[in-house]
Amino acid sequence: MHAPWLRLFLTSLTVAALAGCGSSGGSGGSAVTPSTEPVLQASGITNCTQCHSAQNQAFLAGRHANLNGSPTGPHEPAAAGEPFSCGNCHNATLDAINMPAAYGLSVRDVVACEACHGNGSAHRGIGPIPIPRPGVAECARCHAEVSAETGELVALRSRSGHSPGALNVVPDYLASGHAAEPRDRSTRSETIGCNRCHSDEGARLYRGLTTVAAITATNGRGAEPLGEENISPIQCRTCHDVHATGGDQLLMAASADGSAQYNTCSHCHADNAALDYHFDHFDDNGLMDRSIRDTHFDDPTTTKLLEGYVLRTQAATACADCHNVHHGDNSINQQWARSAHGGHLLDVKEAEGPDAAVGSATADGWVHYPWESDARQGCQRCHTATGVANYLDDPNGYSPANNDFSHLAAWNGASGSPQAEMLYCWGCHSNAGAGTLRNPGAIALKSTGGTAVTYQGAPVVLPDIANSNVCVACHGGAGNMDSSMSSRFVGHHAPAGGTLFSAVTHMGFEFPGQSYANPSYFAHDSLDLEIVDILDHGTVIGQQVSGAGPCAACHMSSSEGHRFSVVEKNAAGEITALTATNCSGCHDGSHGAALEAGNAAAAAFLEEESAGYQQAGMVLGAYLANSLPNFLGTTINNTTADLLATYAFQNQKLPTEEPGGYAHNRLYVKRLLFDSIDYLDNGVLDGTININAANYPAAAHWLGSSRP
Numbered sequence: 027m028h029a030p031w032l033r034l035f036l037t038s039l040t041v042a043a044l045a046g047c048g049s050s051g052g053s054g055g056s057a058v059t060p061s062t063e064p065v066l067q068a069s070g071i072t073n074c075t076q077c078h079s080a081q082n083q084a085f086l087a088g089r090h091a092n093l094n095g096s097p098t099g100p101h102e103p104a105a106a107g108e109p110f111s112c113g114n115c116h117n118a119t120l121d122a123i124n125m126p127a128a129y130g131l132s133v134r135d136v137v138a139c140e141a142c143h144g145n146g147s148a149h150r151g152i153g154p155i156p157i158p159r160p161g162v163a164e165c166a167r168c169h170a171e172v173s174a175e176t177g178e179l180v181a182l183r184s185r186s187g188h189s190p191g192a193l194n195v196v197p198d199y200l201a202s203g204h205a206a207e208p209r210d211r212s213t214r215s216e217t218i219g220c221n222r223c224h225s226d227e228g229a230r231l232y233r234g235l236t237t238v239a240a241i242t243a244t245n246g247r248g249a250e251p252l253g254e255e256n257i258s259p260i261q262c263r264t265c266h267d268v269h270a271t272g273g274d275q276l277l278m279a280a281s282a283d284g285s286a287q288y289n290t291c292s293h294c295h296a297d298n299a300a301l302d303y304h305f306d307h308f309d310d311n312g313l314m315d316r317s318i319r320d321t322h323f324d325d326p327t328t329t330k331l332l333e334g335y336v337l338r339t340q341a342a343t344a345c346a347d348c349h350n351v352h353h354g355d356n357s358i359n360q361q362w363a364r365s366a367h368g369g370h371l372l373d374v375k376e377a378e379g380p381d382a383a384v385g386s387a388t389a390d391g392w393v394h395y396p397w398e399s400d401a402r403q404g405c406q407r408c409h410t411a412t413g414v415a416n417y418l419d420d421p422n423g424y425s426p427a428n429n430d431f432s433h434l435a436a437w438n439g440a441s442g443s444p445q446a447e448m449l450y451c452w453g454c455h456s457n458a459g460a461g462t463l464r465n466p467g468a469i470a471l472k473s474t475g476g477t478a479v480t481y482q483g484a485p486v487v488l489p490d491i492a493n494s495n496v497c498v499a500c501h502g503g504a505g506n507m508d509s510s511m512s513s514r515f516v517g518h519h520a521p522a523g524g525t526l527f528s529a530v531t532h533m534g535f536e537f538p539g540q541s542y543a544n545p546s547y548f549a550h551d552s553l554d555l556e557i558v559d560i561l562d563h564g565t566v567i568g569q570q571v572s573g574a575g576p577c578a579a580c581h582m583s584s585s586e587g588h589r590f591s592v593v594e595k596n597a598a599g600e601i602t603a604l605t606a607t608n609c610s611g612c613h614d615g616s617h618g619a620a621l622e623a624g625n626a627a628a629a630a631f632l633e634e635e636s637a638g639y640q641q642a643g644m645v646l647g648a649y650l651a652n653s654l655p656n657f658l659g660t661t662i663n664n665t666t667a668d669l670l671a672t673y674a675f676q677n678q679k680l681p682t683e684e685p686g687g688y689a690h691n692r693l694y695v696k697r698l699l700f701d702s703i704d705y706l707d708n709g710v711l712d713g714t715i716n717i718n719a720a721n722y723p724a725a726a727h728w729l730g731s732s733r734p
Contacts, residue, residue, distance in 0.1 A: 066145035066156060071121040071138040072128045077151055078139075084269035086129065090137035092116075099135030115168035137168070142268070162199070165262045170196035190460050198353035204260040210251045223294035225257035226264040233277050233293060238300060265290050280340075288337070288344035291351065292318065320380035321363070321371065324445045326435035330393045331383040332369055336445050338433045348451035350459035359451070361588035366391070367449040389448065391519070396442030398431040404474045408500035410446075411453035418454070418464035418499055426476075454496050466495050471531065474504050474518065481508050481532050488527050492555055494575025498523035501577070507535045511672055513664045515679035525680075525690045526551050526576060534680065534698040535673035537711060542697055549612065550690060554579035583608040584623070592689075593632060601633040632689070638728020639688035642699045643681030645717055645725045649706040650678055657709035674702035696734050704733070 075082055085091050100122030101113030116135035124138075125131045140146055142164045144156025157164060166179060169192070173180045181194040199205055209224035221228030222241065231252075235241045262268070267275035278289035292298070295318050323334045338344055345351055348359060363372035369389030375382050385393055395402050397409040403426035406413030412431060417424045434443035451458035468490040471479035479486045486506065488498055503524030505516035517524050517533040524533035529544055536542050544551075553576040560568040574582065581590045584605040592606040609621035609628075619631040648654040650662045662671045677698045680687055687695035703715045713733040719726035 067147040068119055068140050069146040069149070070124050071119070071136070071140075072124050074139040074146070075128045081269050082129075084267060084275065085139075088267075088269060088275065090269075091129075092134050092136050093131075095132065095134045097135050098133075100133060101135055110171075159263065160268060161258070161263065162196070162205075162261045166196045190457070190462060194460075195352050198350060199262070202352065202354035204352075204354060206259060208254070208257040208259050210254050210257055219251055221252050221257055224260070225252065226259060226261055227252055227257045229260060229264050229277065229293065236298060236301065284339040285342050285344050287342060287346065287351075288339045291345040297323070321375065325383070326444045328383065329444050331385045332371065332389055332393060332446060332448070333381070333383045334371070335450065336434055336447060340433070343452075346457075346459050348458050352459070358588045361586045362451065364586075365589045365591070367590065369393075369448050371448075392446050392448045397446065398429075398434060398437060399442030400439040402442075403427065403429075404476055411450040412447060414449060414453035414500065415464065418466045418496060419456075421466050421469065421499070463493055463496050466499055469495055469499050469502055469523075471502050471506075471524075472504065473509065479503070479505055479509065479531075481506060481530075486531050488523060488530060489551075490571045491551075491575035491577070492571045492573045494577035494579075497575075497577035497581075498527075502527075503531055503533045506531050506533045507673070507676075508532070511664045511676070515683040516676060517683065519683055521684055522686055522690050523577070525684050525687045525694060528691055528694045534694065535676045535702075536698070537670060537673060537701045537705065540697070540701055540711065542694055544691070545693060548691070548693070551576055553608075579608060580606050593629070601629050601636060604628045604632060634724070635688045635692070635728070636685075637724040639695065639699075640681045640685070641722050641725035642696075642703075642729050643678055645722050646674065646678040646699055646702050646706070649703060650675055656706040658706075662706070670705055674706050677702045693734060696729065700729050700733055703729070 086093065097112060097116055099113070099117050100120075101111060101117050103113040103118055103120070104111040113135070116137065118141040119138045121128075121138035121140075122133055122135050125134055125136055142157065142160040146155060149155050169182065170179045171182055172178070179197055179200065181197055182188060182192070184190065184193060206224075208226070209220040210228075211219050211221070219228065222232045223229060232241050265277045267277075269275075276286040276290040278286060278293055280286045281289060283289075284292065297319055299319070321334045322337055324336050325331070325333045338347065341347065349356070360372060362368045364370060366388075369384040369392055371384050371389070374384050374388060391409060395405070395409075397405050398412075402409070406426045406429050407417040407424065408414060410429070410431070412429045413426060416429055431437045431443060431447075434445040434447070437443040437445075454463060456462050456464050469488045471486045471488065473479055488495075488502055491498065501520055501522045501524075503521030504518035505512075506524070507516075509516040521533060524531045528534065528542065532542075534542070554574040555571055555576070556573050557569050558572040559566045560570055573579075578587075580592055582588070584592070584607055586605075592604065592609075593601045594603040594605055596602050604621060604623050604625065607623045610623070613619065613621035619628060621628045621631070645654070649656045652659065652661055656662065656671075658666070658668060658671060660666075662668075662675055664672055664675055666672050666675070680695055680698060684690070684695070700715060701711060703717075704711050704713065707715060714731055715729065716731060717726040717729060
């Protein structure tokens with residue numbers, strides 16, 4: 027339920043919006059009280075500049091001053107009762123024509139003083155200003171819209187020039203804990219009040235003070251309550267300098283240790299033990315409530331262990347790299363922290379305590395080598411967030427030499443750093459708060475050394491699969507049957523896309539004369555894709571592929587999509603539940619098992635498939651080791667003279683390196699394993715095998731005795 031102040035705010039904003047910009051009502055972050063005074067007249071920005079020189083300088087540094095002249099204007103505000111136009115926000119006070127006289131600038135749209143403070147004809151330096159401290163209601167007039175159908179605040183409609191990340195700012199804020207009722211006095215601390223972080227007034231009063239002693243000495247007040255009647259919720263003006271808007275002018279300035287954003291957020295979400303008032307306050311899982319110190323820092327004195335994430339504290343978007351800083355909902359972040367991309371850090375900390383670290387058991391892909399060192403440059407595009415981001419932004423021009431890991435402690439090219447990155451939100455997202463993905467386009471596969479993967483002399487290029495392009499950039503594979511033979515799997519680790527698009531990649535080692543074509547009903551490679559028109563002012567100028575794409579369609583369809591898991595497993599690694607919700611759209615039971623999320627039979631079927639696939643790999647491994655006699659009578663590896671025997675050696679690695687192959691492209695991996703066993707048992711591809719069902723029941727059932 028909304029707090030009382032919020033219900034009043036929503037009501038008053040609706041009234042203000044219907045009345046149009048320039049209303050003389052004010053919120054100060056609270057309710058708007060209708061004025062009974064005579065209607066005030068606008069004075070114009072030229073008059074304001076005569077006295078407020080300090081504010082002038084800040085104003086000119088921000089976007090409200092429109093120094094780049096976009097939009098140029100002047101746009102006229104819509105008349106009362108007419109739909110809003112650009113001018114209602116960009117030139118509400120008609121001050122566009124006053125910019126030459128006020129600042130010596132050309133005529134241009136401008137969000138001038140009276141657009142936020144109200145008309146100032148009664149002020150003249152000494153009289154009252156209608157809205158001395160503009161609050162959320164004033165900001166929301168232009169940073170949100172009021173739905174004509176419901177009367178509720180909704181996101182701005184996307185328009186040319188509007189930042190996609192800013193469309194939901196006000197609705198996000200209103201749904202966040204920042205908009206909660208303010209708090210004044212702590213019940214747990216005698217040295218400082220809650221108002222420092224739980225009120226707009228306290229946050230601004232105590233800003234920049236980093237010790238308890240400094241805070242208690244502030245203005246002679248110490249930690250005395252400010253008074254419930256004197257405080258209001260955290261709001262726009264708490265964190266933003268409302269005169270110098272634009273993101274770089276925040277509550278706290280940048281310092282040698284952190285950007286303005288980092289310093290502003292950590293002002294309350296403390297990285298400072300002395301000011302972490304929630305230090306001894308743990309949530310139900312034993313983690314510090316509202317603190318970042320238990321998950322956001324990796325101890326540089328340990329190696330191959332990660333105690334937390336490594337923040338780019340000096341980046342302008344240090345916190346927005348992963349968070350919607352206006353909404354404050356960490357659900358997606360917590361899902362990610364339970365995923366392999368996050369090293370399952372949150373699971374480990376909940377089980378072992380806030381000081382626990384992850385290592386090779388759950389985060390080997392991030393700690394196995396010093397990926398950020400020059401010796402591992404070929405691996406950085408997938409094993410570091412920095413490399414992923416740079417590669418996705420420009421796959422063709424990517425150079426690992428340009429990867430900058432200076433945010434890692436003691437980093438140098440020769441030895442790397444004792445810290446390491448995981449695949450953070452900003453690796454895949456250009457704007458994590460808005461959910462904006464990087465857009466690499468169709469992916470051309472490359473080896474770990476950066477050379478093109480080819481098949482029969484032509485580069486292997488995966489189809490454009492929209493949002494899932496981001497996934498196959500690393501999960502598409504790094505080699506195929508035309509690559510140089512290796513003791514390792516040439517497709518590399520977790521190459522699900524290589525299996526999914528086997529008709530293009532030929533990632534498995536395909537025996538000559540055998541068919542590996544997908545059946546006509548195979549559709550996993552085209553899930554959630556459609557061709558849409560590209561419009562320019564209503565004119566179709568082209569087409570593009572759109573949609574989640576096959577990777578995200580399955581791995582992000584559950585209620586916890588950023589865990590990227592389609593099933594749940596028990597401690598023994600057995601599938602106990604299907605969590606993906608969209609499988610049943612095709613697998614409805616009319617042909618094979620019904621794959622409905624939460625259905626016990628679906629989980630049992632998938633476990634049977636997985637067990638058969640894994641055991642088939644064990645059978646093939648026994649033939650390679652000659653413990654099940656192979657036709658060569660010796661151990662087979664990548665250097666064996668018989669070429670087709672080395673094909674079998676490579677294919678045996680599929681279940682280990684691509685454990686989801688039985689689901690991604692069941693028939694393809696089954697044929698590869700069947701043919702490999704078929705060849706090794708007698709040196710001939712005769713289409714039959716004989717697996718001892720007593721020793722290998724799952725494999726015998728899964729593969730059968732005749733080629734699938």
